[in-house]
Amino acid sequence: MTFTAEDDSNWLSSSSSSRRKQRKAHGHKQHHRPTLSARLQTIQNKLDSTWLNSCTQTLRTCLQDRARTFSANVDGNDSDGYTVTCLGLGSPETSDNARVQLAFLLTACDALHIDHKNVSIYDPVFTNEDKALFVQLGIQVLEYEHLDVPPESHLPLPTAEAQTGISILFMPHCDLTLYESVLAARWSPERLRNVVFVGNHFDDYIQNNSVQSLERKAPHLLKIAANLTAIPLPPSPDWPGAFNNTSVQYLTDKKLAALFKHVDEDKEH
Numbered sequence: 001m002t003f004t005a006e007d008d009s010n011w012l013s014s015s016s017s018s019r020r021k022q023r024k025a026h027g028h029k030q031h032h033r034p035t036l037s038a039r040l041q042t043i044q045n046k047l048d049s050t051w052l053n054s055c056t057q058t059l060r061t062c063l064q065d066r067a068r069t070f071s072a073n074v075d076g077n078d079s080d081g082y083t084v085t086c087l088g089l090g091s092p093e094t095s096d097n098a099r100v101q102l103a104f105l106l107t108a109c110d111a112l113h114i115d116h117k118n119v120s121i122y123d124p125v126f127t128n129e130d131k132a133l134f135v136q137l138g139i140q141v142l143e144y145e146h147l148d149v150p151p152e153s154h155l156p157l158p159t160a161e162a163q164t165g166i167s168i169l170f171m172p173h174c175d176l177t178l179y180e181s182v183l184a185a186r187w188s189p190e191r192l193r194n195v196v197f198v199g200n201h202f203d204d205y206i207q208n209n210s211v212q213s214l215e216r217k218a219p220h221l222l223k224i225a226a227n228l229t230a231i232p233l234p235p236s237p238d239w240p241g242a243f244n245n246t247s248v249q250y251l252t253d254k255k256l257a258a259l260f261k262h263v264d265e266d267k268e269h
Contacts, residue, residue, distance in 0.1 A: 036093055036133050043103040048237050055104070055233045056111040062196055062231060062248045063112070066166050081165045082114050086121040087182070088174035093129045097242040101172045104243070106137065114168075171199035172246060176209070176218050183220035189260050192224075192251055201230055201247040227255040 034042070063082065086105060090098035109119060116138035126134075126141070134141045169182065179202070186192055202225040205218065214222040228249045236243040251259065 036129050037136060040092065040099055040103055040106075040133070043100050044107055046238070047100075047103060047107060051234055051236055051238075052104070052107060052111075056108050058231050058233060059108060059196075059198065059248055060112060062229075062250055063166055063168075065252075066194065066196055066250055082112070082118060082168060083165065084109065084114060084119040084168045084170060086119065086170040087123065088171055088178055089121065089123050091123070091125050091127055091130050092133065093127045097173075097239070100239045100242045105170055165194065167195050169195060169197050169199070171197065172242070174199055176205050176221065179205070180218035180221050183224060187220055189256055193253070193256055195250065197228075197247075197249040199246065199249075201232065201245050202228060202249060203230065204245060224251070224259060227251060227259045229255070 067081070084105070086102075089101060092099040092102050105119075106116075109116065117140070119138075120140040120142050121134055122142040131141050171179065171182070179200070186195060202221055205221060206214065206225050209217075211222070229252055230247045230249045232245075232247045233243060
């Protein structure tokens with residue numbers, strides 16, 4: 001069988017038309033991609049209720065324990081009683097883990113009656129779509145110029161925290177440097193008394209680094225880790241990687257006093 005020039009022309013025309021249809025179909029699919037808000041809502045709707053209830057109950061118990069020292073309503077009915085600062089989340093637009101961690105945070109806030117206006121968030125990797133989502137949700141998007149920079153650190157730190165209530169620091173899977181920066185900026189009994197950390201178990205950093213390395217890179221974390229009350233959150237059945245090794249951690253008044261007694265003794269020597 002032989003092909004004529006006309007056959008070649010017809011094939012090229014047909015092939016070009018087919019490619020145009022494929023591109024059009026591909027563009028049509030992209031056009032109907034769910035919005036970031038819709039993708040976040042889908043995850044919130046699919047969070048395992050048993051796991052979520054267990055996590056929020058753990059967090060509620062820890063907050064109530066801390067709130068006995070302050071005027072915050074321990075039942076969570078006063079939305080101004082708690083503030084939440086989320087650091088190092090990652091980009092919900094590009095990261096599945098960041099999206100599910102944000103979904104967990106929002107659902108936990110709703111369960112604890114924490115108004116979104118009391119939630120602040122910062123990460124230098126946020127995209128414009130991320131920031132638009134946060135504004136839509138009523139979350140305060142912090143910018144670098146609105147943040148304190150702790151001494152000897154290039155990492156930012158929010159200043160807008162309740163000094164008479166409880167400050168929740170939601171820092172899932174942050175690195176050692178960021179945790180040390182946050183601790184260094186809050187290193188006083190007054191500022192640490194009302195902080196509840198939700199993030200990596202600090203003791204893991206102690207186990208995975210030498211004392212010499214921690215004394216050099218993270219002296220505050222080294223001092224505080226052994227004094228923290230830490231309650232692990234249960235593993236997530238659907239998102240184990242997003243919440244592995246996540247704990248709620250805080251200092252009781254007794255441990256806080258012991259910690260700063262040792263700090264004062266170290267200074268004297």
